[in-house]
Amino acid sequence: MTGDAILTFLRWWAVLLGSSLMLGEAIRSWGQDRHLIWVLDDFVIGIPLVVTGLLLAAPTPARRYAFSAAWAGTAGMLYSSFFGKLLEPARPVDSNIETGFLTLLIGLAFASSLIGLAGSVIAKPST
Numbered sequence: 001m002t003g004d005a006i007l008t009f010l011r012w013w014a015v016l017l018g019s020s021l022m023l024g025e026a027i028r029s030w031g032q033d034r035h036l037i038w039v040l041d042d043f044v045i046g047i048p049l050v051v052t053g054l055l056l057a058a059p060t061p062a063r064r065y066a067f068s069a070a071w072a073g074t075a076g077m078l079y080s081s082f083f084g085k086l087l088e089p090a091r092p093v094d095s096n097i098e099t100g101f102l103t104l105l106i107g108l109a110f111a112s113s114l115i116g117l118a119g120s121v122i123a124k125p126s127t
Helices: 003-029 036-055 061-087 099-122
Strands: none
Touching: 003 036, 003 061, 003 099, 036 061, 061 099
């Protein structure tokens, strides 16, 4: 697989993951009276994934760096969320999604973000 093909896949994966994070947070929080900061955090990581994924259709070095940074930010924020739920499973969670399933979804998103980060840094596009 060429660097261009990897980046194309990662671009679409970023748009899908970023959109899923924002939609999932909206579903999870609907009617739960959660503090706004805990709702907006997934938008803070979702929007850069979507925007940089779309911008990378016309790649420049700055856009590639921003794309990798978006993946890194996503991995960093999902790390805390995933391990917080994994290490304290009995802690109450305000959510419309069952805690075990929520932890699984966050873990998959975290793993995806690590793969996206590694791929975005390693893939070498043709010039």
